[in-house]
Amino acid sequence: DTAVSQTPKYLVTQMGNDKSIKCEQNLGHDTMYWYKQDSKKFLKIMFSYNNKELIINETVPNRFSPKSPDKAHLNLHINSLELGDSAVYFCASSLRTGYFDEQYFGPGTRLTVT
Amino acid sequence: AQSVTQPDIHITVSEGASLELRCNYSYGATPYLFWYVQSPGQGLQLLLKYFSGDTLVQGIKGFEAEFKRSQSSFNLRKPSVHWSDAAEYFCAVGALQGNEKLTFGTGTRLTIIP
Numbered sequence: 609d610t611a612v613s614q615t616p617k618y619l620v621t622q623m624g625n626d627k628s629i630k631c632e633q634n635l636g637h638d639t640m641y642w643y644k645q646d647s648k649k650f651l652k653i654m655f656s657y658n659n660k661e662l663i664i665n666e667t668v669p670n671r672f673s674p675k676s677p678d679k680a681h682l683n684l685h686i687n688s689l690e691l692g693d694s695a696v697y698f699c700a701s702s703l704r705t706g707y708f709d710e711q712y713f714g715p716g717t718r719l720t721v722t
Numbered sequence: 723a724q725s726v727t728q729p730d731i732h733i734t735v736s737e738g739a740s741l742e743l744r745c746n747y748s749y750g751a752t753p754y755l756f757w758y759v760q761s762p763g764q765g766l767q768l769l770l771k772y773f774s775g776d777t778l779v780q781g782i783k784g785f786e787a788e789f790k791r792s793q794s795s796f797n798l799r800k801p802s803v804h805w806s807d808a809a810e811y812f813c814a815v816g817a818l819q820g821n822e823k824l825t826f827g828t829g830t831r832l833t834i835i836p
Contacts, residue, residue: 711824
């Protein structure tokens with residue numbers, strides 16, 4: 609059983625398009641995250657949600673909008689895609705927030721914008 | 723704001739040899755420190771973490787790390803590496819500043835030669 613799953617695994621699209629990445633965790637965790645890993649492997653947090661409530665919102669363009677329909681899902685919608693959005697996006701989850709519990713990462717979604 | 727430096731971008735070690743990966747952090751208070759490993763094409767997995775107490779921390783897969791406050795370091799060690807240890811290793815520091823956030827270093831790529 610996959611603990612944290614993401615779809616799609618690969619996403620190739622053109623500039624200006626709108627796309628979504630889905631994330632689901634079956635661990636019963638309260639907290640979920642989105643990270644962006646650039647071509648140099650630098651990993652930076654974008655958002656975190658605790659039980660559907662936004663906790664962390666880093667300085668991310670407002671073209672990126674996370675949505676959490678329930679605490680097991682955290683989707684990432686990106687409007688008007690730009691070349692610089694090309695990266696690997698990781699979803700993660702942890703048991704609770706505020707305790708630095710272990711984060712469980714999904715396999716990543718490689719987004720390529722042409 | 724907290725930051726993490728991993729001075730070695732790439733390290734090559736012979737199978738069976740010992741390993742030390744360096745990590746230096748910058749944070750005003752007592753840090754929460756982590757080492758994560760990323761195997762090719764996969765998400766990150768927690769190896770170990772330090773919050774307080776004994777400065778030598780044991781993790782999974784035979785890894786350990788030592789917290790040295792005087793040197794602002796949290797180096798990762800393994801006495802004898804296996805070919806399966808080839809991966810990217812990330813050090814991270816956590817800060818509770820209103821919300822819980824991990825700041826990752828830029829990673830060290832470990833290559834194992836026979």
